[in-house]
Amino acid sequence: MGSWRVSRTRAPSAPQTLLVPGDKSISHRAAMLATLALGESEIVNFLPGSDCLATIGALEKLGGRMTWLARDRLLVRGGQQLRSPGQPLDCGNSGTAMRLLAGLMAGQNVAAQLHGDDSLSRRPMHRVVDPLSRMGARIEALGQDGCPPLRIDPGEGLRGISFAPPVPSAQVKSAILLAGLGARGETSVRESTPTRDHTERMLPSFGVSLERANGSVSLAGRQPLRAARINVPGDFSSAAFLLLAGVIGQVEVRTDSVGINPGRTGFLQAMERMGAGIRILARRQAGAEPVADLVAAPVALRGARLPASLVPSAIDEMPAVFAAAACARGQTVIQGAAELRVKESDRIAAMAAGLRALGVECQETPDGARINGGSVRGGEVDAQGDHRIAMAFSILALAAKGPVTVKGVELVDTSFPGFTKVARSLGLSFESIG
Numbered sequence: 001m002g003s004w005r006v007s008r009t010r011a012p013s014a015p016q017t018l019l020v021p022g023d024k025s026i027s028h029r030a031a032m033l034a035t036l037a038l039g040e041s042e043i044v045n046f047l048p049g050s051d052c053l054a055t056i057g058a059l060e061k062l063g064g065r066m067t068w069l070a071r072d073r074l075l076v077r078g079g080q081q082l083r084s085p086g087q088p089l090d091c092g093n094s095g096t097a098m099r100l101l102a103g104l105m106a107g108q109n110v111a112a113q114l115h116g117d118d119s120l121s122r123r124p125m126h127r128v129v130d131p132l133s134r135m136g137a138r139i140e141a142l143g144q145d146g147c148p149p150l151r152i153d154p155g156e157g158l159r160g161i162s163f164a165p166p167v168p169s170a171q172v173k174s175a176i177l178l179a180g181l182g183a184r185g186e187t188s189v190r191e192s193t194p195t196r197d198h199t200e201r202m203l204p205s206f207g208v209s210l211e212r213a214n215g216s217v218s219l220a221g222r223q224p225l226r227a228a229r230i231n232v233p234g235d236f237s238s239a240a241f242l243l244l245a246g247v248i249g250q251v252e253v254r255t256d257s258v259g260i261n262p263g264r265t266g267f268l269q270a271m272e273r274m275g276a277g278i279r280i281l282a283r284r285q286a287g288a289e290p291v292a293d294l295v296a297a298p299v300a301l302r303g304a305r306l307p308a309s310l311v312p313s314a315i316d317e318m319p320a321v322f323a324a325a326a327c328a329r330g331q332t333v334i335q336g337a338a339e340l341r342v343k344e345s346d347r348i349a350a351m352a353a354g355l356r357a358l359g360v361e362c363q364e365t366p367d368g369a370r371i372n373g374g375s376v377r378g379g380e381v382d383a384q385g386d387h388r389i390a391m392a393f394s395i396l397a398l399a400a401k402g403p404v405t406v407k408g409v410e411l412v413d414t415s416f417p418g419f420t421k422v423a424r425s426l427g428l429s430f431e432s433i434g
Helices: 024-036 050-061 095-108 126-134 170-180 198-206 236-248 266-273 308-327 338-342 347-357 387-396 419-424
Strands: 003-008 016-018 039-044 065-070 073-078 112-115 138-141 150-153 186-190 210-213 216-220 229-231 253-259 279-286 289-296 330-334 361-365 368-373 379-382 404-407 428-432
Touching: 003 387, 024 039, 024 050, 024 073, 024 095, 024 170, 024 198, 024 229, 050 065, 050 095, 095 112, 095 126, 095 150, 095 170, 126 138, 126 170, 170 186, 170 198, 170 216, 198 210, 236 253, 236 266, 236 289, 236 308, 236 387, 236 419, 266 308, 308 330, 308 338, 308 347, 308 368, 308 387, 338 347, 347 361, 347 368, 347 379, 347 387, 387 404, 387 419, 387 428, 419 428
Parallel strands: 016 253, 039 229, 379 404
Antiparallel strands: 003 404, 003 428, 039 073, 065 073, 112 150, 138 150, 186 216, 210 216, 253 289, 279 289, 330 368, 361 368
8 A cells, every 4th residue: 555755845946837637537428428429529738647547448358449630638539339349348446437338328228246345345336236237237236235347238238217316426417328328218307406507518419409497407319420520628636636735834826727517626615614715717618618717815714614516526525625724723514414424535534533633633423523723743544445535635734733644545546646846836845655
């Protein structure tokens, strides 16, 4: 298990302007839709992290034809009928890859097994297995308690359904819509709480007609897809950790060309409630997605009560919210975040344990935590192989009174290749110790 000893060094003498890698969620979806689309699609600013590369590897085994034009530019020659790979498809650590590929393959009536690493193999898949089964897919979770591997067998074809996920989930919604592309009739997903809508925004770029109204998205099945050029914006989840550095560090941080999809920006709302007004500059469009430049400056944070309604749009950034709460004077209450317990790790338990190891009073609740912040000391924490937890504690070293040793950092490149290089520019040093 890899470890870093992270220490604060001399702060930069000037504000820092930084670029973040391409959005992971959009990269996954673009590659999948391009594989179905007739013609050649180019994906610009594709994230070359291991999660997205797992998706590319799976699509190639299904018959997709991929050519790298540059490290972050991908040409996809689509329109070929997908074929059974005859071997398990490895999704690595990526829940997005597994859930979305399950929907894609079920809709295209392709047989395969989807496997993952130890962490992914502990993540429940019943929330995607259930609606796909209702559509007529022959899909089964082979692990204990509905966990991977997933097996998909050929069936008689899918039929569209109207489905309301009991727990808001962009991955479940997207899996159903991808399955609906190959289904007979109309497929509709209704949400009680909005989640990120990257799939809905991208589908029209590939020629798919859909309807969106009153929290529902619907599409007719078996529409032809045509090739497209997709510009992937900077990943907001990656930017959140750099913005956190701007808030709790000693120098202003600017991240340019970052996606600000309304389903992703709950972190900005959380920071505003805690007294950090992150500025949004130069709003514009990158294809179907809104983007902007974001600026965060050092500020004295205060504790706040964060409502459950904020969580779906900040679910991947919650480790950064926990870290901010550790620096805030007073108590921060996080609720409605039970989904964090079934991410790459139990993020509530891992963040709470790590904060306590750094001298921060933190009480777990079933769906969140109560954090009494204001002072962070050095110490040792275990990221449990979770890339976002590793980044959160690394950035938190900017506010700690001593070095922070972070265990389990080996998967950071899944979402943010080059994270340590960027973080060094903010006044941190990294020593590999295992």
